[in-house]
Each structure stands twice: as C-alpha cells, then as structure tokens.
Amino acid sequence: xxxxxxxxxxxxFWAAALRIATPLIFGVIGALLCERAGVLNxxxxxxxxxxxxxxxxxxxxxxxxxxxxxxxxxxxxxxxLIHAILTVPLGLSQHVSGIGVTLFATALSYFIYRTALPxxxxxxxIEAFQPLDIPGLSDLPFFGPALFRQxxxxxxxxxxxxxxxxxxxxxxxxxxxxxxGDNPAAVESQGLSVYAIRMGTVVAGSAIMALxxxxxxxxxxxxxxxxxxxxxxxxxxxxxVFASWRPGKALLGALLFGAFDAFQVRLQTEVGxxxxxxxFLMMPYLLSIAALIVVARRADYxxxxxxxxxxxxx
Amino acid sequence: xIRFEPRGPVPVSRMLLVSVxxxxxxxxxxxxxxxxxxxxxxxxxxxxxxxxxGSLFAFTEMLxxxxxxxxxxxxxxxxxxAKLWNIGAEGQLYAGALAAVAVGTGVVTGPSYVLIxxxxxxxxxxxxxxxxxxxxxKTRLGVDEVVTTLLLNFIILLFVQxxxxxxxxxxxxxxxxxxxxxxxxxxxxxLMARMRIHGGLIVALVASLGVWFLLKRTVWGFExxxxxxxxxxxxxxxxxxxxxxxxxxxxxxxxxxLAGVGEVAGLKGYLTADLSPGFGYxxxxxxxxxxLSPAGVVLAALFIASIFVGADxxxxxxxxxxxxxxxxxxxxxxCVLVSGLFLRFRIRFVGAPAAKGSTP
Numbered sequence: 001x002x003x004x005x006x007x008x009x010x011x012x013f014w015a016a017a018l019r020i021a022t023p024l025i026f027g028v029i030g031a032l033l034c035e036r037a038g039v040l041n042x043x044x045x046x047x048x049x050x051x052x053x054x055x056x057x058x059x060x061x062x063x064x065x066x067x068x069x070x071x072x073x074x075x076x077x078x079x080x081l082i083h084a085i086l087t088v089p090l091g092l093s094q095h096v097s098g099i100g101v102t103l104f105a106t107a108l109s110y111f112i113y114r115t116a117l118p119x120x121x122x123x124x125x126i127e128a129f130q131p132l133d134i135p136g137l138s139d140l141p142f143f144g145p146a147l148f149r150q151x152x153x154x155x156x157x158x159x160x161x162x163x164x165x166x167x168x169x170x171x172x173x174x175x176x177x178x179x180x181g182d183n184p185a186a187v188e189s190q191g192l193s194v195y196a197i198r199m200g201t202v203v204a205g206s207a208i209m210a211l212x213x214x215x216x217x218x219x220x221x222x223x224x225x226x227x228x229x230x231x232x233x234x235x236x237x238x239x240x241v242f243a244s245w246r247p248g249k250a251l252l253g254a255l256l257f258g259a260f261d262a263f264q265v266r267l268q269t270e271v272g273x274x275x276x277x278x279x280f281l282m283m284p285y286l287l288s289i290a291a292l293i294v295v296a297r298r299a300d301y302x303x304x305x306x307x308x309x310x311x312x313x314x
Numbered sequence: 315x316i317r318f319e320p321r322g323p324v325p326v327s328r329m330l331l332v333s334v335x336x337x338x339x340x341x342x343x344x345x346x347x348x349x350x351x352x353x354x355x356x357x358x359x360x361x362x363x364x365x366x367x368g369s370l371f372a373f374t375e376m377l378x379x380x381x382x383x384x385x386x387x388x389x390x391x392x393x394x395x396a397k398l399w400n401i402g403a404e405g406q407l408y409a410g411a412l413a414a415v416a417v418g419t420g421v422v423t424g425p426s427y428v429l430i431x432x433x434x435x436x437x438x439x440x441x442x443x444x445x446x447x448x449x450x451x452k453t454r455l456g457v458d459e460v461v462t463t464l465l466l467n468f469i470i471l472l473f474v475q476x477x478x479x480x481x482x483x484x485x486x487x488x489x490x491x492x493x494x495x496x497x498x499x500x501x502x503x504x505l506m507a508r509m510r511i512h513g514g515l516i517v518a519l520v521a522s523l524g525v526w527f528l529l530k531r532t533v534w535g536f537e538x539x540x541x542x543x544x545x546x547x548x549x550x551x552x553x554x555x556x557x558x559x560x561x562x563x564x565x566x567x568x569x570x571x572l573a574g575v576g577e578v579a580g581l582k583g584y585l586t587a588d589l590s591p592g593f594g595y596x597x598x599x600x601x602x603x604x605x606l607s608p609a610g611v612v613l614a615a616l617f618i619a620s621i622f623v624g625a626d627x628x629x630x631x632x633x634x635x636x637x638x639x640x641x642x643x644x645x646x647x648x649c650v651l652v653s654g655l656f657l658r659f660r661i662r663f664v665g666a667p668a669a670k671g672s673t674p
Contacts (some may be wrong), residue, residue, distance in 0.1 A: 003378070020585075042460065048346060075561035082648070086648070086651060086652065087533075087658070090652065090655060092651050092654070092655070094400050094546055095460060096598075096651055097648070097651055099595075099598055100644060100647040100651060103595060103599070103640070103644035103647060103649075104641070104645060104647075104648060105646045106640070106644075107637055107640035107641040107643070108347070108421070108641055108644075109641070110349075110635070110637040111347055111351075111635055111637040111638060111641050112347075113635070114635035114637055115347075115350065115351045115635055117497045118633060118635070148460075157525065180471070227628045230468070231464070231467075231468045231487065234465055234468075235465070236465045237460075237461050238465065240392070240463045240525060241458070276476045276480060278472040278473065278475050278476035278479075281472050282468075282469050282473070285465040285468045285469045286469060288461070288463075288465055289457075289465055289466075290455050291457065292461060292462065293449075293451065293455060293457055295342065296451075296455045296456045296457040297455065297456065299456070300425070310318075
C-alpha cells in the first residue's frame with residue numbers, strides 16, 4: 001500500500017501522466033469534432049501515423065520544429081479531406097472509408113519512410129522539443145515538476161481543449177457544427193451548406209489528430225518507428241464515446257487514461273517479476289473496452305452520426 | 315452539376331466490371347509512388363506479374379498467400395452483409411492459430427483423420443468465441459463493435475506473445491518466442507511436392523462454397539441479408555435479429571480463425587507472433603472488392619495475393635520497399651468504395667440548370 005501511495009504523491013508520476021495523455025488529447029479532440037459534425041473518422045489510426053512520419057521527416061529534412069508541426073497538420077488535413085469527400089458529398093460508408101484512409105495513410109507513410117531511408121538499421125534522430133522552463137511556475141514545489149515542465153505541444157493540446165470548447169459552445173460556427181451532427185436538414189434550411197461545414201470540420205479535426213502523431217516523434221521520442229502508434233487512434237475513438245463528445249470530459253478521460261498508464265508502468269517495477277509484462281501492455285486496450293461498456297447505455301450519440309446527408313432529400 | 319439517380323437491381327456483370335475497374339484504377343494510381351521511388355513503372359509491373367505468375371513456384375506461392383485472404387475476406391464479407399462491423403479478423407486469426415497449436419502439438423495424439431479435423435475445429439471455435447464477445451456486447455449492451463473488435467486485435471496479439479514466452483514456448487526453441495511444432499499427423503497435407511502450397515487452400519475454397527450456399531439457399535442466409543438491409547424492418551417482420559447477429563459473429567470469427575489454422579498447421583508448422591502480415595485487415599479489402607459475394611472473395615483474394623507476392627519479388631529485384639503492396643491494396647479499397655457509386659446510382663452530368671426547365 002505504501003508503495004502505491006508513494007507513486008501517487010510523486011510529481012514525476014503526474015508529469016508522466018500528462019505526457020502520456022497529450023497525444024490522446026489531440027486524438028480525442030479531433031475525433032470529437034468530426035463526430036460532432038456527424039462523421040465517424042476511423043482514419044484516425046492512419047492519420048496519427050502520417051502525422052508522426054510527416055512531422056518527423058520535415059524536421060529531419062531541415063525544417064524547424066514548428067515547421068514540422070505544420071507539416072504534420074497538413075498531412076492530417078490531406079487524409080481528412082479524402083475521408084470528407086468520400087463520406088460527405090458522396091455519402092459512402094464511413095466505416096469502410098475510415099478503414100481505407102487508415103490503411104492508405106499508414107502504407108503511404110511507411111512507403112515514403114522506407115523509400116527515403118532504405119538501409120538504416122537504427123532510425124535517425126532529430127533534435128526534439130525540450131521541456132519548457134517557465135520562470136516561476138516550473139520552480140513551484142510539486143506543481144512545478146508535475147505540470148509546468150512539459151514540452152510545448154502539451155500546452156498546445158491543453159489550449160486546444162479550451163479553444164474547442166469555446167468554439168463549440170460559444171460561437172455560431174460551433175452551433176452550426178453541432179447542428180449538422182444532430183439535424184442537418186435544419187442547418188440547410190437556415191441557408192448554410194451542410195457539406196461545407198461537415199467537410200471543413202472533418203479536415204480540421206483530422207489536422208488536430210495528426211498533431212497527436214507529431215507529438216510521438218517530436219516530443220515523446222525523437223525518431224519514427226514502424227508500428228509506433230500502436231492502437232492509440234482506436235483508443236481515442238473509445239475515449240470520445242466515454243467523454244460524451246464534450247471537450248472538458250475528453251481532457252478528463254485522456255488524463256485518467258494517462259494516469260492509469262503511468263501508474264501501471266510504475267506498478268510493473270514493483271510486481272513485474274510475478275506478472276508477465278504483456279498483461280500490463282494489454283491494460284490500455286482493456287481499459288478502453290471497459291470505458292465503452294460503462295457508458296454504453298447512456299451514450300448520447302450525435303443523432304446524425306453515420307447518416308449521410310443528401311441535399312434536397314428528406 | 316452532377317446528379318445521382320438511384321438504379322434498380324445490379325446485374326452480376328456490372329458488379330464484376332466495377333471491381334475490375336477499381337483494381338485497375340488502384341494499379342494506375344500506384345504509378346505515382348512507384349515513379350517517386352525511381353522505378354520504371356512498366357518494368358516494375360512486369361517484375362510483379364513475373365513474381366506472381368512467372369513460374370510454377372511463383373504461382374503456387376501466390377495461391378498459398380491467397381488461402382488466408384479468402385478466409386479473412388469471407389469473414390469480413392459475411393459480417394458486413396449483416397452490417398456487423400467485424401474489424402477484428404486479425405485477432406481472430408491469431409486466436410485460431412493459438413488454438414490449433416494448443417491442440418496439435420502433442421496434447422492429443424491419434425491418426426491424422428482425427429487430429430486434422432480436431433485442429434481445424436479448435437481454430438474455428440477459438441475465432442468464433444473471440445468474436446462472440448464483441449457481438450454480445452453489441453446486442454446486449456449496445457457497445458459499438460468496431461472499436462471493441464479493433465482493440466481486441468491488440469489484446470490477442472499480446473496474449474499470444476505472453477503464451478509464446480510463457481507456458482506455450484517451445485523448450486527446444488533456443489529461447490525464441492515460438493510454439494512447439496505441430497505434429498506431423500495434425501498438419502494440413504501439402505498439395506504438391508517441393509512446393510509450400512497446402513490444404514489450407516482446400517479449406518478456404520470449401521468455406522467459400524459453404525458461405526455461398528448459406529447466404530443464397532438457406533433461411534439463415536436470408537435472415538442475414540435482411541438484417542443487413544434494414545435491421546429495424548427485419549425485426550418488425552419477425553426475424554430474430556439478435557440471434558442472427560450472434561450467428562454471423564460466430565461464423566465470421568470462425569472463418570478468420572480457420573485462416574490462422576491454415577497458416578500455422580499448413581504453412582509454418584509452429585506459431586510465432588509475426589504469423590500474419592495483416593491478413594485480417596487485407597480481408598476487408600478482399601471483401602469490398604468482391605462486393606461481399608463469396609465467389610467474388612475468391613477472385614479478389616487471388617488479385618490481392620498476386621499484388622503481395624508480386625511486390626515481394628519486385629522488391630527483392632529492385633530494392634524498392636514492398637510497402638508498395640500495402641499501398642496498392644489500400645488504394646484498391648478506396649477505389650472500389652468510390653466505384654460502388656456507379657452500381658447504386660446512374661451518374662448524370664447535367665449541363666445548365668435551365669435544361670431541366672425548372673427556371674423560367
């Protein structure tokens with residue numbers, strides 16, 4: 001028991017939790033935006049991979065770190081646009097299109113990486129984002145190391161949560177996004193274009209998802225590995241349901257998830273010899289399924305989610 | 315201005331045409347990444363055709379690769395027919411392989427006419443049971459099966475790794491994470507001397523016949539199609555929707571499990587955690603290219619298998635990454651999705667709005 005308490009009161013643990021949560025925050029916010037507009041985006045897993053590869057490669061080729069972040073977002077927007085075209089004006093199956101985008105984005109990222117770097121045994125490294133040292137805040141006891149010694153992308157993720165909540169609930173644009181996901185015909189009758197709002201939201205959401213991938217190669221690690229996304233995208237889709245499509249709850253869900261993951265890594269060092277490591281590695285996926293089961297009954301899906309809208313049809 | 319006008323029933327010939335067009339479209343689009351990698355497109359495709367059809371060995375290799383793709387393709391096709399989104403064929407494949415190894419490595423002994431059916435049944439059962447979980451979560455609690463089946467892929471692969479490093483590790487395996495070898499009497503027979511082609515292909519072809527018969531000629535098949543068309547209407551018409559989902563889930567998982575049996579008891583002879591290069595995910599592409607029809611699945615699996623085997627061979631010859639194959643397969647999925655529009659709609663390019671006579 002004492003060991004568990006020791007873990008929970010260490011600043012190190014909370015810093016790790018926030019670090020692990022960061023890519024999930026980007027992913028859940030992106031997925032939540034798409035779904036609020038009525039489009040399930042299963043391209044997320046591939047968009048994570050594309051963002052991770054594109055951002056890393058831009059920096060490796062000489063761009064600045066923020067240039068790399070921009071390239072990652074553009075890559076995400078590109079694959080989001082494919083998904084948006086297939087699912088919004090063409091009204092094709094969102095499930096199949098999403099899986100297709102994931103397969104396409106993953107294969108394209110791997111192919112480009114292998115073509116650019118055919119014969120490397122160890123992946124080349126870049127100079128990744130370093131934790132910020134904020135004068136005053138970073139030196140606070142406990143809270144300094146726990147919260148204020150993160151890399152800039154973590155703060156960007158937190159800012160995005162606030163911005164998304166503001167846009168969704170306090171602006172006409174947000175009202176329109178929520179409305180196309182609930183009652184697109186009503187939006188059309190107001191003279192707004194359902195297609196434009198849905199497509200724009202999917203593209204923007206996909207760009208945000210890609211930042212989660214970029215965090216992996218430009219903050220958490222400093223290189224690109226095959227299979228490094230490892231289901232994080234799917235976990236985000238589960239967390240979106242868990243968060244009832246609300247940015248605040250999405251942040252909470254991602255943080256809980258990060259805390260649990262950081263906790264089990266530390267627990268593993270305590271009891272690792274008795275339990276195989278794979279049991280701990282399974283935890284995030286099992287936890288995601290558990291989260292889905294918990295909220296399944298009262299999940300308040302956007303009413304027009306998965307329903308294609310055709311102009312002039314009822 | 316483009317107008318979509320709904321079409322009536324689709325003749326088989328047009329379905330075939332649309333899939334072939336999508337496949338060609340993917341091959342044409344693949345010229346862009348090939349040129350990017352510095353390949354001469356025509357000679358690269360020449361190498362790929364040679365790699366998949368150029369010799370008896372190449373051809374049997376292609377058929378060997380097609381066997382698991384037929385089974386995972388059927389798994390996706392059956393499930394998608396009922397709009398049960400089973401994206402977990404990869405995990406179910408590993409569950410089937412694990413069960414085959416658990417039964418076929420010496421726990422039970424006997425003549426091959428006992429052991430082979432036992433191994434095949436164990437694999438099918440394991441795959442089916444894995445899919446039963448997400449299916450029941452969907453029907454009982456309303457949990458979306460897409461995410462649960464996707465997440466299960468990761469859980470099962472980790473479970474397989476755990477078993478291969480623990481209780482099921484081969485004590486004679488020099489510490490490698492691999493299972494004990496399948497008994498000779500439990501292994502699927504080879505179909506040709508000195509080739510790798512094995513009985514898994516027979517299993518796959520029999521399975522596609524069986525699925526065709528089920529969908530076309532039985533009440534259960536009718537119910538599956540009815541639930542897929544409109545679950546609410548099917549329920550209203552007295553079709554047992556929940557039971558149908560459970561049957562479809564079990565069947566779909568079992569088919570994917572059989573793919574794992576073939577790979578481990580027909581091809582490799584023992585289980586490792588890198589048994590499948592994504593057969594479960596490629597199966598989705600196979601099913602979509604096939605228009606979800608069992609006969610089409612066989613043809614589409616042959617196409618996808620020749621892309622993979624051809625690209626491997628081309629990659630060895632030119633040094634260009636064989637991720638090109640995954641790229642072509644992914645593009646084929648997106649192309650067939652779009653070309654499906656031509657099946658359901660007559661697409662009219664309408665010139666001026668005035669031509670419709672709606673404006674005075």
